[in-house]
Structures are given as structure tokens and as C-alpha cells.
Amino acid sequence: MIRPFAQSSIRRRLAVQLSLIAAILSLAFYLIVRAVAGQAATDTQDNILAASATSIADALYAEQGGVVLELPYSALSMLGSISQDRVFYRVIVDGETLTGYADLPPPEPDFATYAYRGEPVRAVAVRRVISSGGQAVEATVIVAQTRLGLAAISSSISSTAAAVGIGFFLFATALGLLAAQSALAPLNRLAQSVKRRGPHDLRPVKAETPSEMLPLVAALNNFMARLKASLSQSEDFVAEAAHRVRTPLTIVRTQAEVALRRLEKPDDKKAVRAMIRAVDECSRSAGQLLDHAMVAFRTENLLTDKLDLGDLTSEVCSHLTPTAGLKDIIIRHDLPTTPQPFTGDPILLQSALRNILDNAIKYSPADSEISVSFGGDTAYEIAFSDQGRGFGCADASSLKKRYSRGINVGDVVGSGLGLTIAEAVARAHGGKIDIRENKEGIGACVLLILPR
Amino acid sequence: MRFAYIAAIILALAPNAHAYEIEGRHSYPTASGEVTLHIISTADINVFEPIILAFQQENPSIGIEYISASSTELMKAISEEGAVFDLAISSAMDLQTKLANDGFAQPYSSAATSSLPQWAVWRSLIFAFTQEPAVLVVSEAAFSGLPVPNTREDLISLLRIHPALFSARIGTYDVRISGAGYLFATQDSRNSDSYWRLTEVMGRLNAQLYGGSGDMIRDVASGQLAMAYNVVGSYAASRLQEFPGIRIVQFEDYTNVMLRTALIPTTATHAAESGVMIDFLATLTQRPALTALTSLPPISPRALGENNANRPIRLGPGLLVFLDRLKKKNFLEN
Incomplete structure (x- = not known):
């Protein structure tokens, strides 16, 4: 089935349909008024013509064996008083023309319109029986008038009707547009309220909607509920899986370290060390997956604890100093001594800071420096600068996406979740992550920006 | 011999061998003489001559042939014999109305005719110019x-x-x-x-x-x-x-109050020039010097209003009543 309007806007369809209806009604109004007015004008003319013919017929009388007519002045002057139309009359008695225009044909039926002397005329016939010389004779009085005055009346009424019709059409179309606008307003409101939502906002739509839209809204809410359930199910699954993998990994690592101490051959030691490193990476990835799931869960019901950002940062730094030490990396932190008050979820913030710093350690070469500094006037800017390889030329915003990594990291094991977690936390607190190349030329600088 | 004399006069007066009788014929040719307006009128030439001369002063290219006749002969000439005239001027309002009503007149309208009062015009066919x-x-x-x-x-x-x-x-x-x-x-x-x-x-x-x-x-x-x-x-x-x-x-x-009226017969060959003449007649009010010469009072609702008893005879089908044969x-x- 072809639906020509399936793609076009509802408002345009409504407006077009309403204006079409208005046009049809206006046209009908115009035609009806014109017909009624024309009929009324014709009736008026017929009445006057009939009155004129009757007054002539009344003036017929029998005299000396013949029929005589005393044509009343008013009979013709009454026709002249309403319009400047030409007037013709004829009196026929017993088949003979008594007076008047002998070639004026009798109308068939008694009221008729026909052409006479080059113009359409309206003619009326009135019949009388007159007793003349002891016998009844039939007299017919015909009065005809041109239709100039009638045409003038009709055309003036027609043009008034046309003007009113056009006015009505324009008015109705304007009202139709307004009606279409207002009928679609709830739809626009709903669309706006859905559009305004954040990417992770899957709460049901609660905006007030007209009853016609309730099924749509209900379907939308139902769909979002299923989506949310499905999302949280998969997050739960990932968290569960990560959790379950991490514990055995810890056991494997401990066992591997125990085995390493027992081994003598350098080749064997090397292999087990590699195994331990792989287990570490694996465990780290599982941790990040857990972090990510936790972030997704916690940002939904964000805690608002009062905390000190400076303390939090230095805590994370000291926590990761041993990891950095394995690669002979020095974490130089230049943190303010005054309190840096902030309201938020300490566990999330910790996780964000840890992931950024962990990333920096991971991509820094051995025996290098990572500096952590505090800055910013209108917002907190916690900057992590390393001397690593930077991010290559990858698009900064794409780096923050899940499982996305820089283009020059092929040789380092990583999940690509670190910056995603940091970004999610920053957003949840109304801040953001900014990535730029280090000012000194080498390495990268990641800024966690949070509102003051 | 005497019959021949009379016939010669009739022939001289009516070169086209009309059956209608005329009372006089006067020519006012012009130097250029491109157009000659044939006017049939019931007014004596000495009444109308000043108007013709004033008209030709304003319209030097229009020559005028002025034929005077009685109102019934004028009627006969136009309605029965189809005589060719460019303008018919008559004081017999009833006959003029009948000519117009029976379709022997052609319509004309201009700024001058629409400035006439309503009672001085009928159907854009008859135009009154004196009261x-x-x-x-x-x-x-x-x-x-x-x-x-x-x-x-x-x-x-x-x-x-x-x-x-x-x-x-x-x-x-x-x-x-x-x-x-x-x-x-x-x-x-x-x-x-x-x-x-x-x-x-x-x-x-x-x-x-x-x-x-x-x-x-x-x-x-x-x-x-x-x-x-x-x-x-x-x-x-x-x-x-x-x-x-x-x-x-x-x-x-x-x-x-009788209205002297003019109409353009359907037989007119110079209807446009007839219109110029009608405009001239319709604006006689604006030419007091000329109307003083002719003693024809121009159409003026103000002058008419000076006497409450004045009743201009109404143009229209009412006048036909008295022309009815029986009536x-x-x-x-x-």
C-alpha cells in the first residue's frame, strides 16, 4: 500500500486538511449564498412583474362590445422605480393584440426568462376572463423586464459573498494552523523531554501527556525499563565474572610467587615472572571491569559526602607509589596544604584518580617521572603529566570511550577502560576529563576537572 | 408645375428621400472636415446655434449637420425608418424613453455623464441637459x-x-x-x-x-x-x-419640469463624437455665458431646489404608459 503522506509532518497534514475543509466550506457558502440571492432577486422581480401585470389586467373592462384598457401609470412606473430596466408589455384579448408590443412572445410557463430584442428578459403572464358583449373572452397580460437591475444585485451579493468566503477561508486556515500547533504541542513537549535526557537516563517518562499519547509513552517506558534491566543485567554479569576471575587469579599469583622462589634455572624464573606479569594484567583488567560496573551503579545514586580532594589525591598517589616503584617511576606530587573541599562520592573519585594515575604509570617508560599537580581558579584541575609516549594522534574524545585506546600502544597490555571510568565519574560530578599533550614536548597530560 | 416645385423643395430638404418630415437643415462644416456629426433635434436652430458654435470652438475637427424636426417625426425617423443620425435631441421625454426602451439607443458613459444627477440619466442611454x-x-x-x-x-x-x-x-x-x-x-x-x-x-x-x-x-x-x-x-x-x-x-x-434629452441612436456612425457632444451638453452648467445666450436652463439640482413645487418629470417606463395606443x-x- 502506498501512503503518500506517511513521511510528511503531521502538522503540515493537519494544516493542509483543515484549510482544504475551510476552502470547501467557503466555496459551498459562496455558491449557496449566490444561488439563494439570485433566487430571491428573481422572486422579487417576479412579484413586481406580477403586480404590474395584475394591475393592468384589473384595468381591463368591456365597453361597447369590445374590451378597453385604461393603462394605469403605476403599472409601468413601479417597474421603473426599482431599477433602470427596459420594460415591455402586451395585452392579448381573444387572440388579438389589444395594445403593447405585438411581437412580445407569451412566456411558457407563466414566469419565464427569454431573449427579446437582443436582451434577456423576465416575462410574466396574467390571465383574466372578461365578459364582453354577453360572452366570456380570455385576456392575457404579459409584462417583461430586462434583468440589468437583477444582475447588478446578484453581482453585488456575489462579490460580498466572495469577500466573506475568502475572509472565512483565511480566518479558518489561520485558526487551523493554530489548532494544529496546539494539538501537536504535547508531542513536541514529550520529544523535548526525551531529547533532554542524559545518555544513561533510563527513568520512565513522567511528563503529562494527552490520552491519545498514553500508549506511546507506556510503550516507551516499557521499552526503557527492559533496556535498563538488560543493561544492569549485563553490568552485573560483567562484575560477577570479574569478581569470580579475580579471586582465583590472586591464588594463581601467590602460587606462582611461591614457585618462583623455588626455581633455580634462570629460564624457568623468566617464564614464571612473565606468567606473574600476565596474571597481574589480568587481575588489573578484572579490577577495572569491576570499577566500571561499580561506577555505573554508583553514579545512578550518587553519594554527596563532604571530602577533601587534596587528601584524596595524595592517598591515591601513595597507594600507587609501590606499583610505580616496580618500574622505577617517581610520582612527584605538588599538592596544596590547604583543604580543597568537595562534595561527592569518595569511592568513585578515588577510582577515577587511581585509573588515571595507573594509566600514566602503565604508559610511562621505566625510570621516569610523573607529576601530579593541583590548579584551576574556577574549577579544580588535577593534572597528571607523564613522560611517556602520549596518545599519538588519536582523537581525544574517542579515547574516553569504552575499550578504546591510543594508536601507539600495541605493545602494552590494556583494556581501554581507565579513561572511560574517569570520564564517567567526572561527568557524574558535573566535571570532565581533558586530555592534552605535555607542555614539555614529550608525554601526555590528563586533567580531571571538577567544579569548585 | 406646382407639384414639381413642391417636390423639388421636399427633395432639397430631404435628399435621401425620407418619409419623415423635417423642418430645417443647417450645416456647420469645419476646415478639416473629417467627421460630420448628424444631429436630429426638436429645438429651433436659433436656440441651438450658440451651443453648436461653442462646441466647434472646443472641437474644431467635428463638423455638424443639424436637422430640426418635430418630436413625432424624430421618433418616426429613428424607430420606423432607421434613419442614420449620430445624436437625437428632443424635449419629448416620453418618446425618447420609448426609443431607448425599445432598443434604438446605444449606451454611453463618461465622467461628465456620471456627474449628472440620477434623475437626469436613464440606463446610460438618455441624458438630460436642460430643465x-x-x-x-x-x-x-x-x-x-x-x-x-x-x-x-x-x-x-x-x-x-x-x-x-x-x-x-x-x-x-x-x-x-x-x-x-x-x-x-x-x-x-x-x-x-x-x-x-x-x-x-x-x-x-x-x-x-x-x-x-x-x-x-x-x-x-x-x-x-x-x-x-x-x-x-x-x-x-x-x-x-x-x-x-x-x-x-x-x-x-x-x-x-421637462427635461430636454439627448440619446445616441444605434444607427450612429460617429458614436465617439456623439459622446463628446453629450459630455459638452452635460457640462452646460459650467458655461454660464453660453446658457445665457441660449436661454436653456442647464441641469442644476440647486436651481431646481429653489422652488419646492418643481417636479422633474421622471425618465423611465412610467412615461411609456401615456404612449400606449389605447391610453x-x-x-x-x-
């Missing part, structure tokens, strides 16, 4: 010591009181031969019942019947008539200086 009241002309000598009547009732009682004084000394139109007389008489009969009593009184006093206003005015001035009833006012006014002993009375009960017969019998 001429019907008046009573009295001899001052005959009325010395008598009150001059101001209404028809006054006149009737005056005639009844002094029958000897007015016997055979009242003049009026012969309605059988004068179109204007018939028009005034029929309008009188329509306007009041006193008209029939007046005619009765005048008939008993052996009223004299005339074919034209000029003769009546002359006879009043000479004292042969004491008064003349239903004289065309403009003629009387133009003769006041010539005949100081006459006086014009406008009745206060009502005064019929006219009955009227004349009465």
Missing part, C-alpha cells in the same frame, strides 16, 4: 386689478368668477399635435385631480389651442390672450425683454 419648467404666462394688462393665481385651484376659481373676462382668451397646447403639450397634460393628469376640472373650465371658456409655445407667448403679449397655460418656461423667459407686458407664473402646488386614445377623448 425647463412648465409655466403660466399672463398678460399684465388683462390681470390689472385681479390677483395673479399661484395654484391651479386659484386659477379655477378665478376662471369661474370671471368667465366673461377670459372667454376665448386662454391659450394652451393642442395635445393632439404637440408632444410637449401632451407630456405636460399627462403629467398634470397624473399629479392632481384639479387638472380635469381645469380642462373642463377652460373648455367651457373656449380655450384656444396652439401647436407651439412661441405663438402663445406672442398672443399673450399682444393682448389677444389673457394667459397661456403650460408654456415652456425657457421660451417665455427668453421673450421677456421682447414683450415687456407679460409675466411668468410658476405654480406653487406643483410645477412640471393615448382615451386621454385625447377625455
